[in-house]
Amino acid sequence: MAAVVEGTGLTKRFGTGEATVVAVDSVDIRIEGGELVMIMGDSGCGKTTLISLLGCILTPDAGELRIDGEPIDPVNEDLSVIRHEKIGFVFQLFHLLPYLTALENVMVAMDIASTKTDAAERRATELLTQVGLSERFHHRPAQLSGGEKQRVSFARALANRPKIVFADEPTANLDSRQSDNLMNLIQELRREYQTTIAIVTHHEGLKENADRIIHMKDGRIITP
Amino acid sequence: MKTLFLKDMRYRQARVVLTALGITVLISLILLLGGIMNGMRIQARQYVESTGADIWISAEGSGGAFIGFSMVVEEYMAFLNAAQGLTPDSASPLVFAQARPIVRGKSTKAIVVGYKLGKLGGPKQVLRKEGQAEGRMFTPSNFEDYRPEDPVPYEVVVDEKMGLEIGERITLGNEKVKVVGKAESRMFVLDTPLLFMDVRIAQKLLLGNTPHVNMMIAKTDANEQPRQVSAGLDALETIEVRTLKQTLRDIIAYYVDEPMKAVQFLRVMLWLAAGILVGMITYVTMLEKTQEIGVLKAIGASDYYVMGLLLKQVVLISAVGVVLGLILSYVFAAAAPIFVAINFVESIIVVCISFVVCCGSGYLAARKAIAVDPMIAFRGEI
Numbered sequence: 001m002a003a004v005v006e007g008t009g010l011t012k013r014f015g016t017g018e019a020t021v022v023a024v025d026s027v028d029i030r031i032e033g034g035e036l037v038m039i040m041g042d043s044g045c046g047k048t049t050l051i052s053l054l055g056c057i058l059t060p061d062a063g064e065l066r067i068d069g070e071p072i073d074p075v076n077e078d079l080s081v082i083r084h085e086k087i088g089f090v091f092q093l094f095h096l097l098p099y100l101t102a103l104e105n106v107m108v109a110m111d112i113a114s115t116k117t118d119a120a121e122r123r124a125t126e127l128l129t130q131v132g133l134s135e136r137f138h139h140r141p142a143q144l145s146g147g148e149k150q151r152v153s154f155a156r157a158l159a160n161r162p163k164i165v166f167a168d169e170p171t172a173n174l175d176s177r178q179s180d181n182l183m184n185l186i187q188e189l190r191r192e193y194q195t196t197i198a199i200v201t202h203h204e205g206l207k208e209n210a211d212r213i214i215h216m217k218d219g220r221i222i223t224p
Numbered sequence: 225m226k227t228l229f230l231k232d233m234r235y236r237q238a239r240v241v242l243t244a245l246g247i248t249v250l251i252s253l254i255l256l257l258g259g260i261m262n263g264m265r266i267q268a269r270q271y272v273e274s275t276g277a278d279i280w281i282s283a284e285g286s287g288g289a290f291i292g293f294s295m296v297v298e299e300y301m302a303f304l305n306a307a308q309g310l311t312p313d314s315a316s317p318l319v320f321a322q323a324r325p326i327v328r329g330k331s332t333k334a335i336v337v338g339y340k341l342g343k344l345g346g347p348k349q350v351l352r353k354e355g356q357a358e359g360r361m362f363t364p365s366n367f368e369d370y371r372p373e374d375p376v377p378y379e380v381v382v383d384e385k386m387g388l389e390i391g392e393r394i395t396l397g398n399e400k401v402k403v404v405g406k407a408e409s410r411m412f413v414l415d416t417p418l419l420f421m422d423v424r425i426a427q428k429l430l431l432g433n434t435p436h437v438n439m440m441i442a443k444t445d446a447n448e449q450p451r452q453v454s455a456g457l458d459a460l461e462t463i464e465v466r467t468l469k470q471t472l473r474d475i476i477a478y479y480v481d482e483p484m485k486a487v488q489f490l491r492v493m494l495w496l497a498a499g500i501l502v503g504m505i506t507y508v509t510m511l512e513k514t515q516e517i518g519v520l521k522a523i524g525a526s527d528y529y530v531m532g533l534l535l536k537q538v539v540l541i542s543a544v545g546v547v548l549g550l551i552l553s554y555v556f557a558a559a560a561p562i563f564v565a566i567n568f569v570e571s572i573i574v575v576c577i578s579f580v581v582c583c584g585s586g587y588l589a590a591r592k593a594i595a596v597d598p599m600i601a602f603r604g605e606i
Contacts, residue, residue, distance in 0.1 A: 048602050057522055057598045084524020091601055095519040099235030104225065111225035112525045120225070156523065168602055 002069060004163045004196045005031045005054050010063035012049050023049040025219035026063070031164065036190055037198045038206060041216035047200040050216065051166040054198070055089060056082045068163045084113045088157030088195075090167035094149040096141040102128060102152045103137040109159040120159075127155035130192065131185055147178035151185065158189060164196040171203055183209050229536040236509065240537075243505045244545040250498040251549025251578050256556050257491050258574060259566035264413045264480045266565050271337075271410050271418065272472055275318075277344045277441035278450040279310065280471040281457070282464050289439035289466060290320055290475050296435050300463075304442060309453035315442040316343035319426040325419065326395035327388065335412045336396070336419045338426020340364065344441045346420040350405035351384055359390040359405030365424040376422050378429070381405040383417035394419075397429035413479045415562045495581055498545075503585030506538055510593035517593055518600030527594040534593055538586030545582065546575045 012024040023046045031037050031054075039047045052058040054065065059074035066072065067086050072079075083089075088109075096105045106124035107117070115123070128137055131151040141149055150170055157165045167186075171179035183206060190197055199206070207213060215222045233240045281304065286292030296317050304315035319338030324331050339345030341364035351358045362379035378401040382388050393400045396419075407420055427433060444450045450467045458465040466474065510517070517530055550571060557564035 052599060052602065055522075057601075078526065080521065080524050080526040080529075082524075083522070087524070089522055089601070091519070091522075095515070095601055097232075097516060097519075099231045100228075104228075104231070107225055108228065108520075109523050111228065112520070112523065112529055117225060160524070 002033055003030045003066070004033045004035075004068055005029070005198075006066040007054060007060075008064045010050070010053050010060045010065065012046075012053055012058060013061050022219050024053060024060075027219070027221055029054070029214070029221065031196060031198055033163075033196055034190070034194055035196050035211045036186070036209065037196075037212050037214060038210040039198060039200045039214045039216060040202070040204075040207075043202075045216040046219040047216055048168055049219075051168060051198060051200055054164075055087045055166045084109065084160055086163045088160070088162035088165035090150070090153045090157045090165060090170050092169040092172045094141070094146075094153045094173075096149055096152055096156075098141050101138045101140055102133055102144065102148075102155075105141070105152055106155045106159050109156045113160045115160075123159060124155070127158055128152070130189065131155050145178075146174050147181060150174060150178075150182055154182075154185065154189065158193060158195065161193070162195065164198060167197065167199045169201055169203075170199060171201065171206065176205075179203065179206070229533050229540075232533070233537055233540070239505065239509060240541060243502065244541050244548065246501045246505075247498055247542060247545025247578075247582060248548040248552055250494050250501065251546050251575065252552040252556055254491050254494045254498075254578065255550065255553035255566055255571050255574055256560070256564060257487050257494075258570060259553065259557050259564040260560075260562065261480060261484050261487060262567050262570070263563040263565040264484070265476050267411050267413050267415070267563060268475050268479050269472055271335075271412055272468070272475055274410055275344050275346070275441060276443065278444040278468055279442045279454055279457070280466040280468070281315070281440040281442065282438070284462050284464055286464070288464055288474055289441075289471055291438075291478055293431070293436040293438060294440070296437050296440075300440070304440060307442075307457060309444055309448040309456060311443040311445055314344065315440050316340045316345055317423050317437040318345040318439050318441050319423055319431065319436075320438045321426065321430045322416075323396060323419070323430060325401075327386070334417050334419050336421065336426050336430055338421055338423035338430075338437070340423055344443065346418075347381065347407045350381060351408050357405075358384065359403070362404055362420070362422050362425075365422050374424055376424055378402060378425055379404045379421065380425075381407050381420040383407060383409050383411065383419070385409040385411070386417050399429055401425075401429070411563065495578060498578055499581040499585040502538065502542060502545075502582040503589050506534065506586040506589035507592065510534070510589055513593070514596050515600055517596045518598050521596065521598035522601035530594050531590055534590035535583075535587060538583055538590065542579050542582035542586065546579045549578070550575050 007027060007029045010024055010027045014021045014023055027050060041047050053060050056079040103124050106127055107120040110120035110123060131154060133148060133151055136144060136148060171182055174182060186197060280289040282289045282292060283294035286294050305313045316339060321336050323334050323336045325334050337346050341361055342348060350361055362381055363376050365374045365376045367374050378399055380401045380403055382403050384406045388403045390403055392403045411417055444453045454465045454467045520530055553566055557566050
């Protein structure tokens with residue numbers, strides 16, 4: 001199977017001089033299309049930095065990155081285009097825009113990608129129905145539960161039909177029932193949309209859902 | 225989602241409304257101050273232009289017409305009345321002095337205009353309403369120059385808007401002066417009414433009965449250019465001679481522009497305040513939205529997209545603020561206790577400049593906003 005994301009020798013340092021921290025250290029990583037990968041490790045081991053590099057939010061100090069087979073040139077390429085065309089993000093704290101309804105929060109991702117409003121509305125309606133929020137289209141984030149917000153967040157991540165969705169601790173703010181529901185939903189969405197998903201998590205109980213688990217320690221992958 | 229920025233504004237409506245209101249008040253103040261100054265200029269001009277004089281003469285070194293004092297000397301009068309280029313016998317002395325008459329027991333402000341009845345400087349007849357004369361003109365003195373034996377009664381023709389009745393008396397320089405007529409209203413700067421009286425009475429009441437006047441005024445012959453006549457007389461070096469245009473420039477500078485320098489400065493400060501207000505509020509809003517902007521960037525929004533969202537808000541708030549400010553300034557002007565003349569063209573220019581200042585400062589704040597690191601999306605709450 002072709003790699004959706006492939007990083008070779010990815011390195012990211014923060015700080016200068018003696019205070020330099022190597023958050024990601026010469027990491028080689030390959031995520032195949034349709035995989036559900038979990039990246040696990042202790043706090044500060046570099047998991048979030050790694051998905052930020054893979055998701056083109058951070059630029060690596062060294063190494064090469066390919067997404068969907070295409071090499072990424074962080075200097076000369078507009079990474080925002082890659083982010084909205086090929087990548088979806090789900091955040092630990094959902095980060096829905098408080099002034100928009102659930103439907104509009106999904107639509108905004110497509111607005112960024114210059115999708116026409118009526119097409120965006122159709123797609124957002126479809127996705128929110130898919131994640132079980134057909135009764136919540138016009139609710140604002142403040143009117144939704146944590147689990148519902150995370151569902152909206154997933155729907156937003158899938159809105160532009162990304163090659164891969166990166167989820168950063170998506171269950172960290174959910175109770176165990178909501179976590180189980182979310183994981184079931186993720187499996188369902190993955191089957192439905194054939195999307196590759198990489199989840200950063202501490203949650204050992206989620207392991208069973210993964211096709212592959214990547215363990216990190218001190219900025220390095222210890223079990224590829 | 226063309227209305228995304230509107231939804232954000234609705235969510236933060238208290239701040240949006242306060243910002244727009246702040247701009248509204250500042251712009252209306254800027255325009256109102258301009259209108260007050262413009263009104264003062266119009267009022268400064270209207271008396272000067274109403275005299276019908278082309279040439280304004282004062283003694284060399286006196287500081288100029290309307291400012292200093294010149295002695296009325298018979299020889300001067302004779303010279304001016306026969307001077308080449310001037311209409312024969314058109315030269316006339318004029319007192320133009322600020323006074324504090326007591327009207328119905330209250331001290332008030334006024335300008336005393338002392339002139340020779342029938343000559344340049346004041347009305348030739350009283351106001352007529354519905355065919356009826358509003359009283360009569362004051363009793364004139366006999367001589368062109370100062371003569372101690374030339375006493376006339378203390379009579380005054382007042383501005384119609386002073387609300388005085390014919391026969392009423394006002395106190396001026398400890399003397400009772402009888403109101404004998406009303407003149408068409410031509411207020412001077414800051415709605416100061418004009419009191420017209422004989423030049424001798426003005427000298428007696430306000431100048432200690434000395435033979436001084438503020439200026440002499442005259443007309444030029446119909447086929448003469450006032451500028452050339454003025455230059456010819458000015459070359460004599462014992463008198464300062466000004467044309468109407470020069471006099472208007474002098475009087476506006478003396479009565480309006482110089483005293484209003486602080487107001488001009490205040491107008492610039494208000495502009496600055498409007499710009500800082502928009503910039504500051506955009507900046508504070510941006511700080512509040514840092515995480516939101518980070519999330520938008522993380523999910524693929526370009527700097528251009530984020531800048532567009534912020535600038536649309538800045539432009540809309542600024543536009544609403546300046547337009548409301550323009551409207552409010554006209555409302556304030558109508559209700560103001562003094563004459564305010566907002567010039568429409570000038571107000572449009574002020575509105576445009578203010579709009580640019582507000583948008584410019586908003587743009588500077590928005591530029592800071594787009595520098596937000598999208599990594600921020602991985603931390604904290606919106």
